[in-house]
Amino acid sequence: MSPLNRIDQIGIVVRDLDAAAAGMRRVLGAEPHTRVENTYRRTTYRGTEIDATVGVMLYDVGGIELEFLAPRSPGNVWQDFLDERGEGLHHIRFDVDSHAAARDDLHARGVETYQEGESMRGGEIRYAYYDTVPFLGFLIETLNAGGKA
Template sequence: MSALGRIDQVGIVVRDLDASEAGMRRVLGLEPHTRTENTYRRTTYRGREIDATVGVLLYDVRGLELEFLAPRTSGNVWQDFLDERGEGLHHIRFAVDSHAAARDDLHSRGVETYQEGESMRGGGVRYAYYDSVPFLGFLLETLNPGGAP
């Protein structure tokens, strides 16, 4: 396999976090461990710097994180997906040892960076979304939890 590590998150884009939270409670009996609004400052979107805000619900499902994302601003990876494909599976995230190695590997496979920046975790942790939609129907995300470049 490529330089990608283990899958640690599945992301779903939605219009309404309240409806998603109610649905998770009804269908799976789960409560979110986190509900927040995140603003990613100076993130790179399609080669230009932006600020992007997204509402987030996080659930732990047997060690796999389910993330529900509701975009609050336009011109970002989450709103684009919602506009183009509607609600649904947005990304699968991989924990990687090296952000640069994962990026280089995906670029060599013809999968380009869509949006990337500093994670809300801080400490040098970075995230990146890759435009794998033409190949897989959803995006790939990488996160370097150890903060290595």
């Protein structure tokens, strides 16, 4: 059985966080609980170490986090998606017990790691995006929220 069994986030790539906030306000009457600019330092993008900056806006909708992402630098998983597919559903994130087990399972299924690194949450929490677009039309992200390998 796959170690991907707990969905905790849906990620949407946009060009403009202000426009996305206005849309969420109009359609759902919702306000973000967080809005930040994150720079992921020394993250691995397609095998190369980079710094990647992205604007982030977070909402809680029925126990699932909606994450709006607006890339601020080129050459990363968010900007690639925006350039290639435009705005829209970017990823579904799974909270996993083991980052390594999820990676190994996806690699065994022929799915490659796209970008990975240390979460902005700190500690030993890691995130990874997997290139599932050819199979699903969106990426899968994993996060080991418990901080285990």
